[in-house]
Amino acid sequence: MTYTLLLPGLIWLFVFAYMPMGGLSLAFKHYKANMGIWGSPWVGLENFKYVFRDPTFIDAIWRTLYVNIIKFLISFPFPILLALLLNELRMGKMKKVFQTIFTFPQFLSWIIVSGIVINVLSYDGLLNSALSMLGLSTINFLGSERMFLPMLILTDIWKSTGWGAIIFLAAISGIDQDQYESAQIDGASRMQQIFKITLPNILPTVTVMFILNVGGLMSAGFDQIFNLANAATQNVSQVLDVYIYRITFQSSTDFSFSTAVSLFRSLVNMILLLSADRVAKMMGGDGLFR
Numbered sequence: 001m002t003y004t005l006l007l008p009g010l011i012w013l014f015v016f017a018y019m020p021m022g023g024l025s026l027a028f029k030h031y032k033a034n035m036g037i038w039g040s041p042w043v044g045l046e047n048f049k050y051v052f053r054d055p056t057f058i059d060a061i062w063r064t065l066y067v068n069i070i071k072f073l074i075s076f077p078f079p080i081l082l083a084l085l086l087n088e089l090r091m092g093k094m095k096k097v098f099q100t101i102f103t104f105p106q107f108l109s110w111i112i113v114s115g116i117v118i119n120v121l122s123y124d125g126l127l128n129s130a131l132s133m134l135g136l137s138t139i140n141f142l143g144s145e146r147m148f149l150p151m152l153i154l155t156d157i158w159k160s161t162g163w164g165a166i167i168f169l170a171a172i173s174g175i176d177q178d179q180y181e182s183a184q185i186d187g188a189s190r191m192q193q194i195f196k197i198t199l200p201n202i203l204p205t206v207t208v209m210f211i212l213n214v215g216g217l218m219s220a221g222f223d224q225i226f227n228l229a230n231a232a233t234q235n236v237s238q239v240l241d242v243y244i245y246r247i248t249f250q251s252s253t254d255f256s257f258s259t260a261v262s263l264f265r266s267l268v269n270m271i272l273l274l275s276a277d278r279v280a281k282m283m284g285g286d287g288l289f290r
Helices: 003-026 048-052 057-076 075-090 092-107 110-121 127-134 145-175 177-185 190-214 221-228 231-237 240-249 253-280
Strands: none
Touching: 003 048, 003 127, 003 253, 048 057, 048 253, 057 075, 057 145, 057 177, 075 092, 075 190, 092 145, 110 127, 110 145, 110 221, 145 190, 145 221, 145 231, 177 190, 190 231, 221 240, 240 253
């Protein structure tokens, strides 16, 4: 009876995760709409050969890794830090208020976030208007290639930190309180309790989140970049997902080519995931796979 509770989830997983995998065969075919997916002729690895001859594709790979690695290294510690700070609050109501405030941005779509950013940072936006009132020159925030990556990092931290902190707060809540009581009896300060009790106990959760984030480096950030980018920042915003979107919908439609690129991206994500899991085990962690 208990296992029947899993049935709806398993059906959803099969329908939306496994059945669409049949469409990956397009990567090895020359797709013709009148013949359908299964009737289109096989071309082997021709699509992949064409992909790797495209210099824009190679540039998109390196730019994707560069942007997402920088974002990951800077933003990953923030949910952990926020969870530790919220855990130190002794006023229950204030803790809930702050958690709600920090979590709320996660429920805003990137379209709304980009609208807020544009209204604040545009030439006639809030920030430039304030600079003009102070007699200072305005700054082209949205059209500057140099400022595009910092803008991605800051908006990502603002939007996702509160939501990510929930996972670490859940891990902290599972720590045996006797450890803290013993530490207090021994005279340990709050900072010592954080470094000697809290962080070691949530390290397995940190490891799992680290591995999962590394496994998505090649496919993270499309919604954010797509909505915040513009013609002036096109050279620094051409990540792999944007490249796939453009070759699929903004040029002569070639579903076989875009499927080949998507399949390559998924393979790289899998390699990154397995590599991160291996590194975590080598450093003494549990990892995801036995």
